Amino acid sequence: NAGVTQTPKFQVLKTGQSMTLQCAQDMNHNSMYWYRQDPGMGLRLIYYSASEGTTDKGEVPNGYNVSRLNKREFSLRLESAAPSQTSVYFCASSSDRGYEQYFGPGTRLTVT
Amino acid sequence: GNSVTQMEGPVTLSEEAFLTINCTYTATGYPSLFWYVQYPGEGLQLLLKATKADDKGSNKGFEATYRKETTSFHLEKGSVQVSDSAVYFCALSDRNEASGSRLTFGEGTQLTVNP
Numbered sequence: 001n002a003g004v005t006q007t008p009k010f011q012v013l014k015t016g017q018s019m020t021l022q023c024a025q026d027m028n029h030n031s032m033y034w035y036r037q038d039p040g041m042g043l044r045l046i047y048y049s050a051s052e053g054t055t056d057k058g059e060v061p062n063g064y065n066v067s068r069l070n071k072r073e074f075s076l077r078l079e080s081a082a083p084s085q086t087s088v089y090f091c092a093s094s095s096d097r098g099y100e101q102y103f104g105p106g107t108r109l110t111v112t
Numbered sequence: 113g114n115s116v117t118q119m120e121g122p123v124t125l126s127e128e129a130f131l132t133i134n135c136t137y138t139a140t141g142y143p144s145l146f147w148y149v150q151y152p153g154e155g156l157q158l159l160l161k162a163t164k165a166d167d168k169g170s171n172k173g174f175e176a177t178y179r180k181e182t183t184s185f186h187l188e189k190g191s192v193q194v195s196d197s198a199v200y201f202c203a204l205s206d207r208n209e210a211s212g213s214r215l216t217f218g219e220g221t222q223l224t225v226n227p
Contacts, residue, residue, distance in 0.1 A: 004155075033214075042201060042217040043156075058214075090155055099144040099163065099205040101215055103155035 002026055004104035006091050012110045013081045021076040021107050023091030031094045032074035033058075033101065034066060036087040043090065049074055081111045114139045118202050118218035125192055125225050133187040133221050135176075135202035143204040145169075145178050145185040146215070150199045159187075159200070192225045199223070 007022045025032065030051045035043040045058030047066040055066050063085060065077045074093075078085060088108050092101040119134040137145065144163045148156040160169030165180035174189045185202060202218040 040219060042219045043215075044217075045214065048214065092156075100146060100158050100161055103148075103157070105155045 006104035024073045025093040029093035029095045033092045034076045035090045083111045086111045114216040116218040122222035128191045131189040131192045135185045146203045148201040194225045197225045
């Protein structure tokens with residue numbers, strides 16, 4: 001039981017490049033989330049998916065897109081990376097029966 | 113909207129000292145409250161939770177009590193260890209069917225415990 005997995009762990013992009021961050025969970029959770037973590041600002045919600053087939057904007061969605069590929073997988077795409085998107089990105093999931101979220105190990109992204 | 117405010121850090125303690133990290137919240141309705149811990153280079157792990165007023169969450173010697181009258185959920189530990197050095201996040205969940213279990217986080221408090 002791997003929980004929540006994320007790939008890649010580290011990535012360096014040049015301004016304007018695109019990339020997709022992958023996330024998968026094996027806990028049969030309905031809801032999945034993408035956060036970014038910046039120093040002194042805690043975690044901020046980018047997008048979430050309350051169930052397969054639905055996605056909604058969070059607090060800071062600009063510059064990102066998401067795809068809920070199936071119940072297990074939820075990807076985050078940066079179409080044209082900017083230095084302001086340098087951050088650590090976390091994926092999380094939660095079940096319908098519990099309130100807590102379970103987090104992946106994170107992806108450290110640097111945009112130069 | 114919902115918000116969570118944590119005491120400013122960083123906090124530096126000696127081993128076996130008493131720890132308190134303050135957390136207050138603003139929310140509509142009756143949220144669930146959480147403390148998450150993040151060790152260096154890792155993701156967040158759930159430390160403890162409380163789902164209703166006067167509940168006490170506890171784990172690994174840490175405790176926090178859901179105080180509705182003061183809208184607080186302060187984290188305490190009687191005797192900290194070097195291995196407790198980490199960043200601690202207070203969070204609340206405003207759960208509904210449309211949005212799942214959305215979490216609102218505080219800014220995080222860096223704890224360093226010296227031997």
